[in-house]
Amino acid sequence: MALTGLEIFKLLPKSNCKKCGKPTCLAFAMALAQKKAKLEECPEASEEAKSALAEASAPPISLVKFGTGDNEVHIGQETVMFRHEEKFYNPTVIAVSISDKLADDALKERIDAVNSLQFERVGTHLQVGAVAVINDSGSPDTFASAAGTVKKASPLAMILVSESPDALGAATAKVADVRPLLASAASDTAEAVAKIGKENNCPVVAQADSVEGLAELTGKIKAAGVEEIVLSLKARSLKDELYGLSRIRAAALKKTFRPLGYPTVSFVLDGNGEAQAAKGISLICKYSSIVVVESVERHAILPMLTAVMNIFTDPQKPVQVEAKVYRVGEPGSDSPILMTTNFSLTYYTVESDAEASRVPCYILVVDTEGTSVLTAYSGDKLNEKIVAEAMKKNEVDGLVRHHKLIIPGYVAVMSGKLEEETGWEIAVGPRESSMLPKYLQEVA
Numbered sequence: 166m167a168l169t170g171l172e173i174f175k176l177l178p179k180s181n182c183k184k185c186g187k188p189t190c191l192a193f194a195m196a197l198a199q200k201k202a203k204l205e206e207c208p209e210a211s212e213e214a215k216s217a218l219a220e221a222s223a224p225p226i227s228l229v230k231f232g233t234g235d236n237e238v239h240i241g242q243e244t245v246m247f248r249h250e251e252k253f254y255n256p257t258v259i260a261v262s263i264s265d266k267l268a269d270d271a272l273k274e275r276i277d278a279v280n281s282l283q284f285e286r287v288g289t290h291l292q293v294g295a296v297a298v299i300n301d302s303g304s305p306d307t308f309a310s311a312a313g314t315v316k317k318a319s320p321l322a323m324i325l326v327s328e329s330p331d332a333l334g335a336a337t338a339k340v341a342d343v344r345p346l347l348a349s350a351a352s353d354t355a356e357a358v359a360k361i362g363k364e365n366n367c368p369v370v371a372q373a374d375s376v377e378g379l380a381e382l383t384g385k386i387k388a389a390g391v392e393e394i395v396l397s398l399k400a401r402s403l404k405d406e407l408y409g410l411s412r413i414r415a416a417a418l419k420k421t422f423r424p425l426g427y428p429t430v431s432f433v434l435d436g437n438g439e440a441q442a443a444k445g446i447s448l449i450c451k452y453s454s455i456v457v458v459e460s461v462e463r464h465a466i467l468p469m470l471t472a473v474m475n476i477f478t479d480p481q482k483p484v485q486v487e488a489k490v491y492r493v494g495e496p497g498s499d500s501p502i503l504m505t506t507n508f509s510l511t512y513y514t515v516e517s518d519a520e521a522s523r524v525p526c527y528i529l530v531v532d533t534e535g536t537s538v539l540t541a542y543s544g545d546k547l548n549e550k551i552v553a554e555a556m557k558k559n560e561v562d563g564l565v566r567h568h569k570l571i572i573p574g575y576v577a578v579m580s581g582k583l584e585e586e587t588g589w590e591i592a593v594g595p596r597e598s599s600m601l602p603k604y605l606q607e608v609a
């Protein structure tokens with residue numbers, strides 16, 4: 166059970182030294198009880214207190230890692246039911262299945278297809294995070310051989326999926342150094358699979374057909390020495406799975422119910438690519454930490470990655486690009502200079518429309534704390550002084566001979582003052598970025 170603030174307070178030094186950043190030990194104790202502080206932030210806590218407080222300071226949903234190096238995957242450690250309460254931390258991992266029944270050439274082709282599922286979206290690189298090798302053959306040797314081939318041909322983190330402890334054991338022996346996630350341990354295989362996990366330092370998936378069954382199963386796996394556990398609810402329908410995952414999340418966060426305080430994995434292996442994407446996105450919203458799909462169709466994978474990207478951004482912080490001068494093509498001293506804000510969606514829309522014009526140009530990006538043009542203007546984050554300052558800071562004077570700045574049509578109203586402030590000629594560009602190609606071709 167979690168400790169109350171007062172119970173925690175009794176274990177602290179009570180010196181009010183403020184080294185933790187809180188004014189008193191009591192304030193720190195209250196923050197710790199609410200999961201708003203970490204025990205490590207009190208350098209004065211005794212070893213005795215640390216061990217007594219371990220329970221209170223442990224995250225309500227454990228962190229689980231698998232894979233290695235740059236492709237190590239982190240899941241769990243979430244602290245809220247709803248994104249707007251704070252933010253979600255470790256993005257859902259999209260994993261793609263690979264059957265061990267595929268013949269050599271088909272297996273390699275499939276691995277290449279999975280590796281190539283990479284995208285650029287508003288300046289961010291998106292890709293699937295794991296590959297799930299499925300023991301469709303039922304043979305431990307075939308499974309181990311497929312896992313070995315995947316390890317050689319893909320840098321992605323690996324999930325080994327089999328109901329057979331023998332098959333999991335054989336495959337793990339082949340790829341233990343890349344620290345795969347072992348899926349799954351059921352009630353009758355918990356001890357055997359946990360043993361493989363413990364001996365090879367690999368996390369283990371607990372799979373059951375009810376929330377209560379999962380709570381019981383994690384106890385067995387933990388008792389066998391495995392700390393990193395992932396939950397898989399075998400539900401009859403998507404509705405049941407979403408309901409079950411929501412119950413798990415609520416039990417972990419609201420009741421600090423440790424047997425369910427683990428990240429989750431969902432398998433979406435049926436239906437066409439569109440159906441898998443639709444189910445996958447529902448599960449990303451509530452509350453799968455890993456979604457394993459069968460489709461390698463780009464039009465099915467990109468919407469899921471986009472959903473992850475959107476849901477796991479901090480709602481308090483708009484996605485921003487660096488405020489500076491960007492070059493489109495190879496602009497020279499006669500090229501146009503456009504001005505926009507550092508809200509990333511605004512910037513990348515302007516950049517792609519400027520690119521489409523095939524007119525080399527500069528884009529001066531002004532820091533408006535990640536807000537769009539109109540929002541920034543109405544919040545006084547975009548005015549003649551701020552733009553003039555950005556021009557000075559980025560030395561735009563030295564870039565071109567013409568001293569003419571193109572501003573977005575939506576802020577035409579600031580053109581007069583901006584002209585006075587900078588001494589530059591201010592041209593009012595189109596309101597919509599989509600009109601930029603035509604505009605630039607005409608003014609260039």
Ligand code: SF4
Binds near residue numbers: 177183190193
């Ligand atoms: S650092 Fe520790 S001892 Fe110092 S005020 Fe904070 S909780 Fe108290």
